[in-house]
Amino acid sequence: MPDSLSPTDAARLYERYGFFLLRRCRTILRDAAAADDALQQAFERILRSGGAVLHADEPLRWLYRLVDRCCFDVLRSRRRSIESAHGEELGETAHPGVDIEARDAALKLLGTMSDDEMKIAVLLFVDGMSQGEIADEVGLSRVTVNKKIKALRVRAGQYFDRAS
Amino acid sequence: MQPASNDQSTKHPASHRLDAVAAGDADEGVAAHLGSCEACARQVAELREQAARFRGANDADAFVAGAQASATRRLRSSAIARIGFVAAPLLAAAVVLLLLRARPPDGAPGLVTPGTVATTAPSTTATTAESHFKGGMVVAVVREREGKQERLVGPFQVRAGDRVRVEVSTDHAGPLAAGLLTDAGEWVTLLAPVALESGTHYSELDARFDDTPTRATLLVGTPDDVARARATRDFGQVVAWRITSEAGP
Numbered sequence: 574m575p576d577s578l579s580p581t582d583a584a585r586l587y588e589r590y591g592f593f594l595l596r597r598c599r600t601i602l603r604d605a606a607a608a609d610d611a612l613q614q615a616f617e618r619i620l621r622s623g624g625a626v627l628h629a630d631e632p633l634r635w636l637y638r639l640v641d642r643c644c645f646d647v648l649r650s651r652r653r654s655i656e657s658a659h660g661e662e663l664g665e666t667a668h669p670g671v672d673i674e675a676r677d678a679a680l681k682l683l684g685t686m687s688d689d690e691m692k693i694a695v696l697l698f699v700d701g702m703s704q705g706e707i708a709d710e711v712g713l714s715r716v717t718v719n720k721k722i723k724a725l726r727v728r729a730g731q732y733f734d735r736a737s
Numbered sequence: 738m739q740p741a742s743n744d745q746s747t748k749h750p751a752s753h754r755l756d757a758v759a760a761g762d763a764d765e766g767v768a769a770h771l772g773s774c775e776a777c778a779r780q781v782a783e784l785r786e787q788a789a790r791f792r793g794a795n796d797a798d799a800f801v802a803g804a805q806a807s808a809t810r811r812l813r814s815s816a817i818a819r820i821g822f823v824a825a826p827l828l829a830a831a832v833v834l835l836l837l838r839a840r841p842p843d844g845a846p847g848l849v850t851p852g853t854v855a856t857t858a859p860s861t862t863a864t865t866a867e868s869h870f871k872g873g874m875v876v877a878v879v880r881e882r883e884g885k886q887e888r889l890v891g892p893f894q895v896r897a898g899d900r901v902r903v904e905v906s907t908d909h910a911g912p913l914a915a916g917l918l919t920d921a922g923e924w925v926t927l928l929a930p931v932a933l934e935s936g937t938h939y940s941e942l943d944a945r946f947d948d949t950p951t952r953a954t955l956l957v958g959t960p961d962d963v964a965r966a967r968a969t970r971d972f973g974q975v976v977a978w979r980i981t982s983e984a985g986p
Contacts, residue, residue: 592788604947617807669776699752700752706751
């Protein structure tokens with residue numbers, strides 16, 4: 574049975590990383606209320622079975638994968654991405670290596686993607702990871718990741734062209 | 738548009754590493770990079786400042802206590818849902834029985850005209866009315882609020898945090914569709930166009946409302962009728978219930 578996490582340890586995690594986790598939820602979901610819910614559900618899971626985070630080499634990376642899953646669950650349940658009028662992120666900083674327009678287009682299409690595509694899109698457009706890093710992270714070959722990234726960029730480009 | 742350049746992104750550490758340093762974690766590689774990259778250094782500085790403001794405004798113990806309480810509520814509600822899953826077919830059978838018994842002696846079908854409301858067997862939720870429409874279709878809305886479900890008929894109100902699903906019962910097989918049409922023209926699918934068997938069905942998708950004022954209309958009908966209603970705003974051939982916002986508690 575997975576290790577649970579004590580409320581005290583969970584509160585420490587929230588104190589240190591809460592801002593970053595909520596910001597990520599808002600980036601993916603583009604909906605403040607849904608992001609709050611997703612983060613709460615993530616912490617429910619952490620309390621129940623998140624003891625491993627205490628032994629993780631990179632705790633924030635571990636937590637990001639968890640909140641990503643919670644956000645993807647929300648998107649899957651809606652089968653669409655949310656373009657809220659109040660969809661601004663928590664904070665306005667984006668990874669320096671990521672093109673903002675491409676990122677926004679990809680995020681708006683997230684809800685229409687498969688699980689693998691959602692993961693790859695977030696790692697590419699939000700985290701600014703290289704294709705090799707993404708391949709390692711998602712457990713797919715670089716060739717497969719490259720193909721999927723090409724397809725994502727085409728879709729993001731088409732979306733942007735339609736919107737502009 | 739210039740898509741995210743992979744060559745460009747590989748110049749900088751991945752976002753989770755920059756974020757971790759801004760959160761207070763040690764990372765020698767990132768620290769070295771920050772000394773030579775103004776863009777990343779600026780981003781980390783901004784994130785540190787924003788995180789400090791967030792910590793000052795948010796109580797971690799209260800948040801975790803909320804998550805614990807929510808987990809408890811979720812466990813209870815999933816237990817109720819399991820009970821409902823078992824009870825629903827039995828309830829539907831009881832409703833069918835009542836309708837059959839209510840038929841006129843000449844055997845004519847017990848048709849109900851569009852828009853009329855009939856009282857049926859009590860449901861597991863609050864409301865006991867249903868709306869019957871053409872084609873033998875019966876429609877209700879299940880609104881979940883703060884862990885409680887209400888079954889509603891006709892125009893209804895929502896507030897932030899509410900979730901809404903559609904319940905449709907039909908007495909014959911056929912395609913149906915349902916969704917929310919906002920006044921701005923956005924369409925939120927609740928029940929994708931699909932051929933349904935006769936019986937009671939719940940939309941596989943639910944709509945969740947945030948604190949943005951809601952001005953929308955729930956549409957239910959055949960896919961063609963719904964598509965026409967969306968295009969023309971003539972709701973004469975579909976179930977159309979107005980959704981508006983109510984003040985919070």
